[in-house]
Amino acid sequence: MTDLFSKFDPLIAEREALLATGVRDPFSIVMEEVKSPTLAIIKGKETILLGTYIIWA
Amino acid sequence: MTFDPDVVAAGKKALDDFGAGTTGSRVLNGTYQGHRACEDALKEFYGTEHAMVFSTGYQANLGMISTLAGKGDYVILDADSHASIYDGCALGVAEIVRFRHNSVEDLDKRLGRLPADANKLVVLEGVYSMLGDVAPLPAMVAAIRKHPNCMILVDEAHGMGFFGPNGRGVYEEQGVEKDVDFVVGTFSKSVGTVGGFCVSNHPKFEVLRLVCRPYVFTASLPPSVVATAATSIRKLMHAGDKRARLWANSKRLHGGLLQLGFTLGTQTPQSAIIAVILTDQAQAVAMWQALLELGLYVNMARPPATPAGTFLLRCSLCAEHTEDQVGQILDIFAAAGRATGTIGGD
Numbered sequence: 001m002t003d004l005f006s007k008f009d010p011l012i013a014e015r016e017a018l019l020a021t022g023v024r025d026p027f028s029i030v031m032e033e034v035k036s037p038t039l040a041i042i043k044g045k046e047t048i049l050l051g052t053y054i055i056w057a
Numbered sequence: 058m059t060f061d062p063d064v065v066a067a068g069k070k071a072l073d074d075f076g077a078g079t080t081g082s083r084v085l086n087g088t089y090q091g092h093r094a095c096e097d098a099l100k101e102f103y104g105t106e107h108a109m110v111f112s113t114g115y116q117a118n119l120g121m122i123s124t125l126a127g128k129g130d131y132v133i134l135d136a137d138s139h140a141s142i143y144d145g146c147a148l149g150v151a152e153i154v155r156f157r158h159n160s161v162e163d164l165d166k167r168l169g170r171l172p173a174d175a176n177k178l179v180v181l182e183g184v185y186s187m188l189g190d191v192a193p194l195p196a197m198v199a200a201i202r203k204h205p206n207c208m209i210l211v212d213e214a215h216g217m218g219f220f221g222p223n224g225r226g227v228y229e230e231q232g233v234e235k236d237v238d239f240v241v242g243t244f245s246k247s248v249g250t251v252g253g254f255c256v257s258n259h260p261k262f263e264v265l266r267l268v269c270r271p272y273v274f275t276a277s278l279p280p281s282v283v284a285t286a287a288t289s290i291r292k293l294m295h296a297g298d299k300r301a302r303l304w305a306n307s308k309r310l311h312g313g314l315l316q317l318g319f320t321l322g323t324q325t326p327q328s329a330i331i332a333v334i335l336t337d338q339a340q341a342v343a344m345w346q347a348l349l350e351l352g353l354y355v356n357m358a359r360p361p362a363t364p365a366g367t368f369l370l371r372c373s374l375c376a377e378h379t380e381d382q383v384g385q386i387l388d389i390f391a392a393a394g395r396a397t398g399t400i401g402g403d
Contacts, residue, residue, distance in 0.1 A: 004125045004176045004208055005261040012264050027084040027267060030093055034075045034280075052079075052086045 058249030058289040068250075071284035078279045083110075084266060087277030095287040099254055102290050103225055103240060107262040110254050110283065112275050114214055114243025115141040117253030119148055120271035121210060121241055122180060126151035131177040133168060135159065135192070137185050137364040139212065148271075151178070158185070158364060159192055165200040168207065177207045183216030183227030187363045187371065188322030189330030191216075191227050198236040210239040218247030218293050219303060219329055247293060250285045252278050299376040303329055306374045306383055313387040318400040322369065332358075333370040333390075340399060341368035347393035353386060 019025060024043075033041035038049050058064050071091055081087035092110055099108035111117040122145030126132045130151040134142055137158040146153045154171065157163040164179070171177060179201050181192050194211070201207045213226030221229030224247075228237050238259060244252035255265075266272060278286075304326075311326035314333060322332030335341040338359060345357040348370070356371040363369055378386075394400035 002176070003206065004127075004130060004178060005259065005264065006176075007127050008261060008264045008268060011267065012261060015264075015267070029086065029088060031075075031079070031086065031089040034089070037076075049086070052081055 058247070058285075058292065061249070061289065061292065063292065064249065064285045064288045067288040068281040068285040072279075072281040075280035077281075079277045081276060082273055083277045084273050089277075089280050089283070091280045091283040091287065092277060095252075095283040095290070096254075098287040098290040099256055102223070102294055103256040104223075104234075105240075105256040106258045106260075108254055108256045109262070109265060109269075109272065110252060110278065110286075111272055112252060112278050114241070114245060114253035115144070116271040116275065117241045117243070117255050118142050118212060119145045120269040121239060121255050121265075122146055122178065123149035123271070124265060124269040125208070125210075125239075126176075126178045129175060131171055131175055132180060133164065133171075133177055133207075134180040135182065135185075137187070138180065138182065139186055139214070140362070142180050142182075142212065145180075159190065161193060161196040161200050164197060165203065168201065168204040171204070173205050175206060177204070178210060179207055180210045180212070182212040182214070183220065184214075184328040184330065185364075186215055186330065187358055187367070187369065188332045189215075189328045189371075190323045191220075191327045194228055194231045194233045198233045202236070208238040209236060210241060211237050212241045214241070214243045214246055215328060215330060217242045218296065219300060224293055224296060224300060244282075244286045244289075248286050248289045250282055250289065252282060252286055296376075303374060303376040306376070306378050307331065309380075309383050310372065310374060310386060313383075314390060317387070317391050317394060319390065319394065329374045331372040331374070333372065335368045335370065335399065338368050340397065341370065343397045344393055344399050345370055347397050348389060351389045351393055353389045353393075 029042060031040045040047050040049055075089055079087040095110050096108040118141035126149050128150045131154055132146050132151045133154045135158055136155045154167050156167050184191055211228045216226030218224045220227045239255055239257045241255045244250045307326045307329055311331050320334040335344055341357055348355055358371050359368050360366050395402045
């Protein structure tokens with residue numbers, strides 16, 4: 001069936017192939033807890049933040 | 058819900074726990090637990106598989122329309138559509154086809170002129186924001202289903218919380234839930250805060266998180282906002298008494314204004330929006346100012362926000378307006394209307 005989403009099929013396939021290799025999706029990270037301007041809990045693990053725009057805290 | 062103690066408390070707690078903002082896009086560092094919780098609340102409220110939260114309702118339409126309808130596709134929209142729908146069309150590259158406001162016949166006719174094999178997105182609104190009138194969705198859906206390759210998006214910005222057994226909107230009230238592919242809404246009306254969303258059961262819906270530019274290339278809502286929205290949405294699921302009060306207020310104000318001799322946007326009360334139609338800008342401004350001086354604020358609206366060059370005063374009712382307040386509103390309208398010559402004296 002084709003519909004308005006069909007144009008995204010190549011991207012969906014590419015993403016599924018990538019995730020099938022066992023890597024974590026870099027575009028669906030959830031900050032489960034933000035402990036400080038530089039530390040968060042991601043996937044249950046304390047993680048240093050070096051990818052936010054929290055510049056001055 | 059803006060002042061609901063539970064909603065405010067949820068916002069304060071999130072502010073303490075997660076800080077003032079996310080400083081990032083939803084697809085990078087801007088998805089917190091609260092964004093997911095808010096999307097879960099929306100999925101539960103709408104009974105859908107998918108929900109996507111945008112930073113504003115405007116962006117939800119901008120994103121959904123410009124992303125879904127690409128080159129060679131068609132967007133078919135009501136002539137009285139909200140500016141965010143028009144702007145979503147302008148941002149995209151699809152062909153745009155307008156039909157006469159709420160005209161099933163014109164919608165059918167225009168769909169019939171389009172190539173059968175082209176994909177089409179028909180964009181409707183449950184409640185139209187300026188006149189407060191409701192779309193005849195079952196007849197429209199029936200007309201749309203006569204034509205191949207059509208998907209339907211309904212904007213329920215003004216219907217959420219007010220229509221249907223679960224408060225989902227006009228599309229629920231009118232029994233066309235199974236026919237609607239996407240529902241767009243806002244947190245800045247019934248939900249009482251700020252933000253926008255789209256819900257759907259389409260199996261490929263989640264890809265939109267990667268390709269929808271107004272979702273990807275902007276900062277996500279602050280944790281405090283999504284916490285207030287999620288709490289509010291969950292409370293709206295059990296807001297039958299508020300809905301009943303809002304309807305009662307709408308019916309009384311609509312009937313009272315008609316009785317006073319005002320011209321209204323609809324012949325019957327159709328939503329929480331009641332539009333008082335004025336003859337021109339001078340009368341609209343005079344009436345608006347007179348109301349304000351007597352202690353009543355309403356929105357004055359004029360072209361291009363309004364349809365067909367109309368000048369109007371938009372009254373947006375609240376479930377918390379008391380019977381006394383609705384009575385006062387009618388008294389103030391009567392006094393202002395007579396003072397400005399908008400209605401006759403008696």
